Amino acid sequence: MTPSALLVRGLRKSFKDVVAVAGVDLDVRPGECFGLLGPNGAGKTTTIEICEGLTKPDAGEVRLLGRTWSDHPKELRERLGIQLQETQLSDKLTVIETIQLFRSFYRQGPTVQDVLALVQLGEKSKARVGTLSGGQKQRLALACALVGDPELLFLDEPTTGLDPQARRQLWDLITAFKGQGRTILLTTHYMDEAEQLCDRVAIMDHGRVIALGTPNELMSQVKMPPRPPREHAATLEDVFVSLTGRHLRDE
């Protein structure tokens, strides 16, 4: 059996008297896209930040790519790509300057031009970050996570606040990255996003994992009263996108 890309056992974390994570076990396999779902305050961000080595757990074990934060911090930083939920990159730098800065921290990785092309910001390379739209900023944040050619990518709510076109473009980028055999852990509170991107999901609430499986497994576990057969296969979002087109509105 191949070792896990990410192995979490018995993770606990409290802030003052609030228990954020109350005993979490996770097992993310190499090459899969794993989703961490749950309402606000469920402990998703705390869990992912402990895995990223940015928050120290009170108890429990975290193993990434077979390494731990205490033994191989430098090696792990080189091999991980991280996008945080609330980061605002410097408004005064241009897109290309921002990517150059982040690229300089990593020993190896793609060229700045390749990353720019990958996230489709080539035309915006000389624009100040402060002038970018929400979708462009999110793609720039993804670019900064990809500059080190990571084996394991952490994305914390990558599409929150984006319009449907920008979300779908980001989905395409994440799917393409996964297609190269890389591992992804992402948090979201959009169920359609999890269904679209994730091979397996864990649903968290009150600091615990309360359900785990593929999206189809989870959906088949819930006994719903029989519904009248749906007249339409399309969702309302499909209607919106087919009417307004898939092209991005921010450029």
Add this chain to the structure above:
Amino acid sequence: MSSHPLVQLTLTRIREFAREPEAVFWAVFFPILLAAGLGIAFAGKPQTVLKIAAASTQIAQALKTEPGLDVAEMSVDEARLALRNGKVALVAEPGDGGAVVYRYDDTNPEGRTARMLADAAVQRQAGRTDPVAASDSIARDPGSRYIDFLIPGLVGIGIMSNAVWGLGFSIVDTRRRKLTKRLMATPMSRVHYLMSYLAWRMIVLVVEVAIPVGFGAIAFGVPIRGGLVDILALSVLGSLTFSAIGLLVASRAQTIEMVSGLTNLVVLPMWIFSGVFFSAQRFPDLVQPLIRLLPLTAFIDAMRGVQLQGNSLFHYGQELATLTVWLVVCFGLALKIFRWR
């Protein structure tokens, strides 16, 4: 372009600074405006002509023979009002039996000077002859005027303000944006991060020193008697010390409001006590030892000695030691308590 992280981080510092017009104004134009304003107010004006009032025509005519006095004739009431309002330094009134009464504030140096000039003029006109012949030879050397005193002080205050404000604002803004935390999620070295701030200060330092010193030399002939190497070495030490203080001020703060308050708390006492605009010797003897411990006092004292008197930097061992202790203590403490997220 080099892809070394320290180069890229330093470039980031420079870009963020250069693209903030307000910051450039405070660093470059403010010292020029301040030096020009104060220099024009104090440097060019001969302080020799004093305004006084005479309350009788006879006294006024006697006083007008003295070129150092600007005499206005007015009634006794008008003259006393002018004295109270500070429009004249002295009032000469007729007393009993042809005597003259001088009315002035003896705590005002101008009043005391006017008293001597006025009395000498009155006595001369009444026929007094001096037993010893005397004549004047005026010495107005560059190096001892107010503008000469001021320029090294402005260099010091520029380095201090820019370092403490600049570092504090930039570090806290990066932290507030959660960008510090994002950088910590990369392999970036913490030492490179902090060094990029020092490197940026060193580059801006050239401007911070060259502008006031150069402006003073060109506009007012303020001398540069010390070696440029001494001036540069002292400036580098001063800038590192104030950067370390800025680093400490910004080490925990999470909001711009908090770092502004802390910066004012640190910077304002030195604006007042360190002898920028007037000599620190004017404060009571009791607080002199404390004033001498302030880093800005040490910097300005050494800078005045090197620039104006042409002394070697080695004369200022105590000042250099004061700066170094502040540098080491603040930098060490900042490293220990710095909030990296």
